[in-house]
Amino acid sequence: MSNLKPLFLRAAIRFCLSGALALGHAVSAHAAADDPFSVPCSRSPTISDHSYAPLVIEVGDYLYLPDIPTGTMGALVGRIHKTNPQLTQLAIIFKEATTWDDFPDVAVGAWLSASGGLRSIVVPNSQDVRFPNLPYSSKTTLNRLSADYIINGMQIASIAQFTQQTSNSLGQFVRGPGTQVQDQTARKMVADAFLNQSPMTFGAHMFYSSIMLGDRGQQLSDWWLNGNFSNMGLCGYSSQFIYRTTVTPTASRTLTLSPISGTISVSNGKMLVSVPPVCRITDGNMECPISANSTATMDNISFIVPPSQQSDVWFKTAGGQKLSKVSATALGTTKLVVTSSLLDSLLGDAEAKPLGETIGAIVQSTGGTAVDMRVSFFEDTELKRLTFGVAIDERDPAAMGKYSGSIGQDAEIVVPLTIRQYGASKATKVSVDVLAPSVQTADGPRCKFVDKSGATVVAVPSIVRFYDGTGLDDRPDNCAGTVYDVATLRWRETLGGAFAYEGALDMDLRFPLDPKQLATDTSGAPWFGTVSASGEVRVRADWL
Known part of the structure; x- marks a missing residue:
């Protein structure tokens, strides 16, 4: 079933005016907790403090933190869902405290301080599930401690590799101490801080021993939990490192993209049948414009197609040039092209x-280090396999379902439509009907047009016209709910395309504007002004 909802107007000029007061997100004062995991050891810890303003790519419900900016030596990376922390994926990479931090098998407390709140970002081993496309995703980065290891009300961790070096698909290396943000409350705190553009501080207090053997992280954690800070315990056998990174979101570092939404339909013949409304099918591929908005200059930001997809995905410039990399400032004049073969392979055997x-x-800033967290241009987009189908479309898409006419100036209002069917064979039955308000008159039902107040009702006749290839087939409709079977009419057929059979049939919904018939309203009184009506044109196809 496919429905088109046109708005039928006789004579109307409409304006839509709105006023809005834009209120920015509140910015709250913030003081980072220096160290909620401090211990009474005589030796001072080695400290690494770091602060920066992140690059943020906003797409629909997501905020992406795609890279480590040049000169920062650490960053918060991943994606933030504005309302659902379960969909948030984040990792914090701290600036190294030495020229080469390499401290395996450690005990560590990691926290987030934001808007006056404090929260551990690690979870017990039974809940620790890593995101594979972010740093610290290997088994050696998991917390090995249970939920019993609580210090000052917060979970601590024993981690085999708190410092890790990983490479991205661009050949760059991401290195530093850190972990993924696993606690969902902490993720929600991060989302709120970004939406309010308020600073937040991530921290970690790490204990490492170079002289102990065996499961050092476990032993250090046990001493810590039991309060053994003696020279024969945590303070005597370990070195302390404190990492702190303050993240301050700003509007000047935010680029907003409008997400592409809709349905992508692929035939059994691996050909595109339909794409989201803003996209087009060009040379068999899906071609979509990219809408970007920024309050700041983004010349130093580049969008790069992942190397593994560059044969099936590319950017197309206004001049038709095919690129795998474009700057953020060029996005507005660039289109994203995706091949039908890739879309078909992504759908696989699924319907x-x-x-x-x-x-x-x-996404990478100049001199920065990208992570392989892809910034998606799509949101709420579904891939669908079409085997049989029917559709109804406007022949003038720019009208967007709105048509008008004036009595005495226009002979009629015409809504031009095209019905399409496709499948392994021609449909046995194709039914079309017009669903719209009607009013009873001495001559039978007519379409009901009403003014804005509802006081004036005008009865307007209507006709459905089908172009069967040899002539015109006019049928009175008058919004009476009549169902028409048009399967036996002559369709424009296409063979050997995306489907074994494709057919198209043009149809008009016509409203004659005869001044004599429409001079009075349903009460018999002369009228003047604007009346309107709305409804649906529905089509259904059956294969029996």
């Missing part, structure tokens, strides 16, 4: 599946 983040770009 339907969400596109998710399978198509996106790696």
Whole structure:
């Protein structure tokens, strides 16, 4: 079933005016907790303090933190869902405290301080599930401690590799101490801080021993938990390191993209049938414009198609040039092209599946280090396999379902439509009907047009016209709810395309504007002004 909802107007000029007061997100004062895991050891810890303003790419419900900016030596990376912490994926990379931090098998407390709140960012081993596309995703980065290891009300961790070096698909290396943000309350605190553009501080207090053997992280954690800070315990056998990174979101570092939403339909013949409304099918591929908005200059930001997809995904410039990398400032004149073969392979044997983040770009600032967290251009987009289908479309898409006419100036209002069917064979039955308000008159039912106040009702006749290839087939409709079977009419057929059979049939919904018939309203009184009506044109196809 496919429905089109046109708005039928006789004579109308409409203006939509709105006023809005834009209120920015509140900015709150913030003081970072220096160290909620401090211990009474005589030796001072080695401290690494770091602060920066992150690059943020906003796409629909997500905020992406795609790279480590040049000169920062650490960053918060990943993606933030504005309202659902379960969909947030983050990792904090701290600036190293020495020229080469390499401290395996440690005990560590890691926290977030934001808007006056304090929260551990690690979870017990039974809840520790890593995101594979972020740093610290290997088994050696998991917390090995249970929920019993609580210090000052917060979970601590024993981690085999708190410092890790990973490479991205661009050949760059991401290195530093850190972990993924696993606690959901902490993720929600991060989202709130970004939406309010208020600073937050991530911290870690780490204990490492170079002289102990065996499971050092476990032993250090046990001493810590039991309060053994003697020379024969935590203070005597370990070195302390404190890492702190303050993240301050700003509007000047935010680029907003309008997400592409809708349905992508692929035939059994691996050909595109339909794409989201803003996109087009060009040369068999999906081609979508990219809408970007920024309050700051983004010349130093690049969007890069992942190397593994560059044969099936590319950027197309206004001049038709095919690129795998474009600057953020060029996005507005650039289109994203995706091949039908890639979309078909992503769908696989499924009848339907969400596109998710399978198509996106790696984002990198000049001199920065990107992470392989793709920034997706799509949101709420579904991939769908079509085997049989029917559709009804406007022949003038720019009208967007709105048509008008004036009595005495226009002979009629015409809503031009095209019905399409496709499948392994021609449909046995194709039914069309007009669903719209009607009013009873001495001559039978007519379409009901009403003014804005509802006081004036005008009865307008209507006709459905089908172009059967040899002539015109006019049928009175008058919004009476009549169902028309048009399967036997002559369709424009296409063979050997995306489907074994494709057919198209043009149809008009016509409203004659005869001044004599429309001079009075349903009460018999002369009228003047604007009346309107709305409704649906529905089509259904059956294969029997």
